[in-house]
Amino acid sequence: MNLLTVTKAFQTEDAALDYLVSQRWPNGVHCLACDCAKVYRIDTKGKTGRPYRKYECSDCALHFSATTGTLFHDSHLSLQKWFMAMALMAEAKKGISANQVARHIGVQYKTAWHLCHRIRKAMEELNKSPLGGQGQIVEVDESFIGGKKLHKGVKAGKDAKISVLGMVERGGRVHMQTVENCKAAALRPVLKANISPNVKTVLTDSAAAYGHILPKDKHVEANHRLELEMFGETSMKTIEGAFSLFKRGVIGSYHHLSKDHLDSYLQEFCWRYNRRGIQPRMFSTLLQELVTKKPLTYRKLTREVF
Numbered sequence: 001m002n003l004l005t006v007t008k009a010f011q012t013e014d015a016a017l018d019y020l021v022s023q024r025w026p027n028g029v030h031c032l033a034c035d036c037a038k039v040y041r042i043d044t045k046g047k048t049g050r051p052y053r054k055y056e057c058s059d060c061a062l063h064f065s066a067t068t069g070t071l072f073h074d075s076h077l078s079l080q081k082w083f084m085a086m087a088l089m090a091e092a093k094k095g096i097s098a099n100q101v102a103r104h105i106g107v108q109y110k111t112a113w114h115l116c117h118r119i120r121k122a123m124e125e126l127n128k129s130p131l132g133g134q135g136q137i138v139e140v141d142e143s144f145i146g147g148k149k150l151h152k153g154v155k156a157g158k159d160a161k162i163s164v165l166g167m168v169e170r171g172g173r174v175h176m177q178t179v180e181n182c183k184a185a186a187l188r189p190v191l192k193a194n195i196s197p198n199v200k201t202v203l204t205d206s207a208a209a210y211g212h213i214l215p216k217d218k219h220v221e222a223n224h225r226l227e228l229e230m231f232g233e234t235s236m237k238t239i240e241g242a243f244s245l246f247k248r249g250v251i252g253s254y255h256h257l258s259k260d261h262l263d264s265y266l267q268e269f270c271w272r273y274n275r276r277g278i279q280p281r282m283f284s285t286l287l288q289e290l291v292t293k294k295p296l297t298y299r300k301l302t303r304e305v306f
């Protein structure tokens with residue numbers, strides 16, 4: 001689904017709710033606390049007058065709604081607008097600015113900015129799973145983003161650059177995040193959290209830091225000179241390609257990029273990159289992941305019960 005089909009499919013809030021319910025509970029609504037399938041549906045209207053669907057569990061009497069515990073809960077925006085923003089972000093190969101989202105879905109810039117930010121944060125949560133399973137090769141490299149300080153000299157420009165550590169499975173998923181610097185102490189926790197211990201080989205450039213972090217039997221330094229001659233085992237082309245794709249998107253879509261937000265943009269990029277094979281289903285995949293992948297604890301649910 002792209003923006004056009006999303007707009008067409010969800011012309012009413014009820015249609016959007018129906019879709020949300022079908023994605024969240026493909027086998028019929030189940031109680032969020034006890035998983036009981038016998039739940040009563042109560043149709044009502046929310047504070048804003050929009051349709052609001054409540055459920056009551058016949059077993060434990062929990063009251064919940066289709067949006068309880070999701071990103072959309074208690075939002076003053078309609079599900080239709082959420083869905084449109086999600087479709088735009090899921091489909092935009094190079095990213096999309098809050099300004100463009102505001103224009104497309106008809107909300108204020110500030111609203112669009114918050115909306116995009118929350119969707120990005122959710123994408124970040126969905127990305128958490130280490131790269132490099134059994135027999136896989138992971139390429140690791142650093143890159144520097146930003147740093148254009150006109151008329152302030154080379155040194156100022158260099159200081160303003162943000163270091164980003166990127167890693168990618170050959171033919172698979174990518175992870176990128178900002179790091180304080182490229183020394184071993186800064187890189188170690190990131191590599192540890194994001195590369196599976198089952199990985200076959202980790203390819204890096206010749207920076208000394210990697211030698212201190214990665215186990216000798218798995219670590220291979222890529223040789224840039226040889227790489228020109230053959231695109232083989234030691235090539236770093238995959239991670240370099242991912243970085244340049246991200247940079248092209250950043251320059252085109254986000255003109256002001258602060259360090260604080262760079263990580264969210266990176267996560268948004270990674271979310272899309274990691275699902276690039278399922279292009280026509282990006283929106284439904286995002287929605288499905290948002291409503292099913294985050295298990296909720298009972299405590300959290302009861303706190304949100306109304």
Ligand SMILES: [Zn+2]
Binds near residue numbers: 035059060062
């Ligand atoms: Zn229950």
